[in-house]
Amino acid sequence: MNDRIIFEDVSKFYGEVLGVNRISLSIPPGITTLVGPNGSGKTTIMNLMTGLVQPSNGRISVLGLKPSDQMELFSILGYCTQFDFFPRGLTGWQFVLDGLMLHGMEEAMAVDLAQQAIERVQLGDAAYRKIAGYSKGMRQKIRLAQAIAHHPRVLVLDEPLNGLDPMARAESIALFEELSRQGMHVLISSHILDEVDRISDRVILITGGYLIAEGNIHQVRQEVHEKPMQVLIRCDRPEVLASKMFAINHCVEARLHADGKGVFLRTADIDRFYSMLNGIAADGLVKIDAVAPADDDANAIYEYLIGKDGSPS
């Protein structure tokens, strides 16, 4: 069994409406974030992976399994959908336990796993209450508990941070990181880019059903040539550094940091920029404390490639 999630030239049309078009992906283990505006095709990609919808064209395999291999696939995959609906009348405990019982395992084992999953999402106290009385955050947590309860190797999370308070978000993100460290595939779609950005090993940018970019977030940023990269340099004489960089013509914009101890510089050629910066530091004109890219996060890339309103800028 290979360890990748593979999409080969996959298209999905809902009648005449395009879901996704000619998507090809090869996703290794780790955390992968699907980024795109509403209606861009993120959920369609997740639903295609899990067989909830079937591709109009192309082939999909998840760790070597087809989405139609339902028994084998859902033994290794958990999907926390964004549908905020549940079977009627269930408590959180029944919801998780029923899901596990359908795996065919012994009841004692199912009870044990359900207990672990509910504790892991910190919903222990509320587990025996009816889901109908849960807050949105609790419903999100119980869905997550059901998705992880059988210890899947692939976890698909559609907007998993929606409805969670900041504390619960931090806990969920820590959980995703932990699962990823254990060698799992964690595929997340989220609008809360700042938070998922910190933990993502790679991003998939999608808009209008088309794949825009894919890969390690820093690599993707470097490939956006038409948008000069912004770098924050912490130093003792930021104004001197800015004038020097302008003088050697590798800087297109400079802005002092609010605390006066750093400068944001924008450059169209990051490699030559760094070599010039090394030269300036070696000359001793400016004492440089730290250098860090300031716009190679998912938010910035999203904005550059897709635009704030979902149309490419």
Next chain:
Amino acid sequence: MTEMQLGDHARKIAKQPWGLWWTQAQRLTRIELRRNLFSWKATWIYCLAFIPTAIIFIHLLVDSHPGFQMTEDTNILAGIIQLYYIRLGVFFGCLGIFSRLIRGEMIERSLHFYLLSPVRREVLLLAKFAAGSISAVFLFGSAVAADFALMYVGFGAAGRDYIFDGPGMGQLQAYLLIIVLACFGYGAVFLLLSMMFRNPTPAAMLVLGWETINPVLPSLLQKISVASYLRHLMPVTVGAEGIFALLTVETEAVSGWAATTGLLGLIVIVLIYSCYRIRKLEIRYSTE
């Protein structure tokens, strides 16, 4: 197909995880029964099943039961089974129960939880069918058994003799068999219709129309009908006049075994097609 190919095919079938499927089907059926058998939403179905029971109970309390009236009451009971339960009660009850199983879950947007579990979709469908059948048979079977008991209890010793020493018990068994087959037959049809149409009610009305005119259709077309098979299993012939005559038209004689086998065959065909449909089913709640 050669003998070797047949052997390969048989070995492949034997290798399937039948034990796991059976466990999953049992658990799914239990979950469905827990959720659907006793539900406030199904109150109208309980009423549908027990309306004749209430009327027969009033008849028991209010009317006298001289022995000579037993034949008339036997005919009335046969009429209730054929004209009410088969044509209306079981028909609409099964429409309510079975169309909820898949379509109802799509409307409530909860079907994906089943489709995201490691259960073959065919197993899911058959387990839901089993749960719906158990609910319907339990409900309508108890109603018919109660109708039967209440119809004869008023006759005292004569009634007991009729049931235990006469043809009564055989008639009850035949009525229960008819109810079981009716629940299976209409259940399979409505389960399929609920996957084919967003609102299965108009299609169900067409089925009702088809069942009504079926007795006057050529014999080949009569075989595509649940009621036509059940008619041949009736232990008491219902004579009717006027508009009811259409519902009780005598068709060519068919033995009980042929009728039962024919109906079971029809159910199997409908379920096989339903399995094919559920395999292709997509979750697109936005279009519900």
